[in-house]
Amino acid sequence: MVELSYFTENDFEQLIGWFSSKKEYIQWGGGGFGYPLTRENLHSHIEKANQENSEKRIYKVIEKASGKAVGHISLESIDRENHSARVCRVLVGDESIRGKGVGKAMMEEILKVAFDELGLHRVSLGVYNFNHSAIKCYEKAGFQKEGLKRDVQRYESEYWSLWEMSILENEWKKK
Secondary structure, three states, rough: OOEEOOOHHHHHHHHHOOOOOOHHHHHHHOOOOOOOOOOHHHHHHHOOOOOOOOOEEEOOOOOOOOOOEEEEEEEEEOOOOOEEEEEEEEOOOOHHHOOOEEEEEEEHHHHHHHHHHHHOOOEEEEEOOOHHHHHHHHHOOEEEEEEEEEEEEEOOOOOEEEEEEEEEEEHHHHH
């Protein structure tokens, strides 16, 4: 269904174009780059990524049938000593294919990188508690809720809480 390919400068404009609102952007990146997302922010984000011993693997998601980039996902905070990492910045950018299993396929591909290629033991992620479709997708991929971090992000006049979720190597192997 999908395959991962390293995210490069050639992909910046498409990613930037996928965000129609500040709220959507903050859900994707937690506001870590500042808003609006710029080429400069992305350039500094990828400059030390995707190398053999880097702490980040950043990917565009390619739909195999069409060859089109349809999403974005990264594996960050790769800790080789503790054999752990964190899935970040997950986005099915092509709205026409949302809800059709692409998110789950993306998660399976990034978990192959984490467990099969990098030999990690634990992979975690954070997801805002109101993002029910993402939570369901992550649970289908084998992630389990660990706890709720309350009011971690302020957006306009409201606070958002974040579910911490993880999957362990043995849970991945059972799938």
